[in-house]
Amino acid sequence: MADAIGTLLIFGASGDLTNRLLLPALGQLLSSSEGPHTLTVVGSGTEQWDDDTWRERVRAAFASVDATGPRVDAVLAGTRYAAADVTDADDLRRLLALCDGPPAIYFALPPAVTARSCAALRDLDLPEGTSLVLEKPFGTDERSAHALNDLLTAVVPESRIHRVDHFLAKTTVLNILGLRFANRIFEPLWSADHIERVDIVFDEPLALEDRARYYDGAGALVDMIQSHLLQVMAVVAMDPPLSIDARDLRDRKEEVMRSTRIWGGDPVKASRRARYTAGTIDGRDLPAYVDEPGVDPARDTETLAEITLEIDSWRWPGVPFRLRSGKALADKRKEIIISFKPVPRRIPGLYGTAVPAQLVISLGPEKISLDINVNGPDEPFELDREHLVAEFNAGRLPAYGEVLDAVFRGDPTLSVRGDTAEECWRIVDPVLAAWKAGDVPIDEYAAGSTGPDTWNDPSVGVPVTTTAPATPGS
Ligand code: BG6
Secondary structure, eight states, rough: OOSSSSSSEEEEOOOHIIIIIIIIHHHHHSSSSSSSSOOEEEEEEEOOOOOHHHHHHHHHHHHHHOSSHHHHHHHHHEEEEEEEOOOOHHHHHHHHHHHOOHHHHHHHOHHHHHHHHHHHTTTTTOOOEEEEEEEEEOOOSHHHHHHHHHHHHHSSSSGGEEEGGGGGGHHHHHHHHHHHHHHHTTTGGGSSTTEEEEEEEEEEEEOOOOOHHHHHHHIIIIIIIIIIIHHHHHHHHOOOOSSSHHHEEEEEHHHHHHHHHGGGGOOOTTTEEEEEEEEEEEEEOOOOOOGGGOOOGGGGGSSEEEEEEOSSSOOTTTTTTTEEESSSOOOEEEEEEEEEOSSSSSSTTTTTTOOOOOOEEHHHHHEEEEEEEEOOSSSTEEEHHHHHHEEEEOOSSOHHHHHHHHHHHTTTTTOOOOOHHHHHHHHHHHHHHHHHTOOEEEEEETSSSSSSSGGGGGTTTSSSOOOOOOOOOO
C-alpha cells in the first residue's frame, strides 16, 4: 500500500521547534520499525541556507537521538532546503514543486504567520492528499480559533488537518483508555457517585529555557492548560467511545468539552496564577521570571496557573476537576489524581485513619498507583495504607514520534478536532479576561519551591467536601 504522505514540508525549518522537537522525533520514527517507507523532507525558512547547511542540521538532530538505519540515510541524502516567504503565493508554488507525492505541511511557525500562510495556500491548487499540521496555540481565543478553522477547512478537509497535541500521544494518556474500558473494576466507579474530585497536575522544574519570545505571550494557562491538560481531562472524563477511530474517540472528547465550564461560573474564585521569583533548582541559580532575557514584566505573564472546572453532565455533577501547571517548581509532579469518596460508613471496631482511596496515573515516569486502606498486619483491626504500583514500559515511540507517525498515515485520531479546539478556548476565555482585567492577583513563589505558600492551604480555593466519616474507637 502506498504511503499516505510522500513529503514532509517544514515551514519554519530554521527555527527552534524544528530543531528541538520535530527533527529528533522524525529521526526516532525513521530508525524504528514504524513510519513511512519512503519520505522526502523539504525544509523552508527565512535563513539563506543551502541544501548542505540544512542537511548538516538534520544530521545533527538525528544524531542527538542516535537515529540510524537505511531510512535515516535515505532521508538525509534526499533532503532539500529553500529559503522562502511562506506567506507569498509564488514562493509557496516553488516549495510545492519540490515535493514528491502528497505533502504534509508542518507549520513550525508563530500562529499569526501560520494564518497568513494558510490564507495564501487557499488560493493555490494543492496536490491531492495535502495535509496541514499545526502546533499550539491554535488561535488566541474562541473567535480567532473559529476564524482559523474556517480558513483551514477552505484549504483541505477537516480529516487532513492535524492540530498537534503531543499529550494525546503520550503512552500514559493512551493507557487511560485500556485502564478504563478494558477492565470492569474502574468504570462502574467512574462518576460523581464514587469520585470526590480529579486533579490533573503538571509541575515542572524546567523554567523558561530561552523560550521567552513564545512563552511570555502565552503563559502557563495557554501553554499547558488550555491545550494539553484539557485534552487529558477529556480522555479521563469521556463516556466509552464506540471505537478508537478518529470519529468515535473525538466525538466523545468533544462531548466532555461542550459540557465543561468554570466552577460555579466564577473565573475569579475558580482560578489562581503566580510567577516565580529568583531561586535555586538542583543547585542551579535562576533569576526571577521578570528578569529573564526577553520577558516584558508589564505583560504580567504567569508561570503557574490553576483552574477548577465542572463538567455539567449526568456522570460528573458536583465533581471539581482541578487543572494546574507551573514551571521552575521543586517537584516534577506530572499526574492525574482520582480521589474517591469516603466509604458511606466506617465499620465500628476498625480504627486508625482511613483516607479515601486514590488512583494516581503518572504522566512521567509511566506508572499508575492505587492507594487503599487495609487492616493489619500488626494490630489486626488497625487500618494501614497500602500503595500498589504498576510501572509501564515506555511506549514504542516518544509522543512526538507517534504524532508524526499518525500524520504520515493520514490518521487524525491523536489530533484535536476543529470544534474541540474552539471549545477549549471557550472554557478558558473567561479566566483570561478576568486575569487581564486584574481581577485575580498574581502571586509569587520562589523558583525551586512547591508554589506560593498560600496555595498549599487546602482550605483556600475551590472547597472540597471530602470529610472522612467519624472514626469509631480511635
Ligand atoms: C510543551 C510546552 O507543549 O509541553 C512546554 O510548551 C512543556 O512548556 C512541554 O514543558 C511538556 O511536555 P513534555 O512532553 O516535554 O514533558
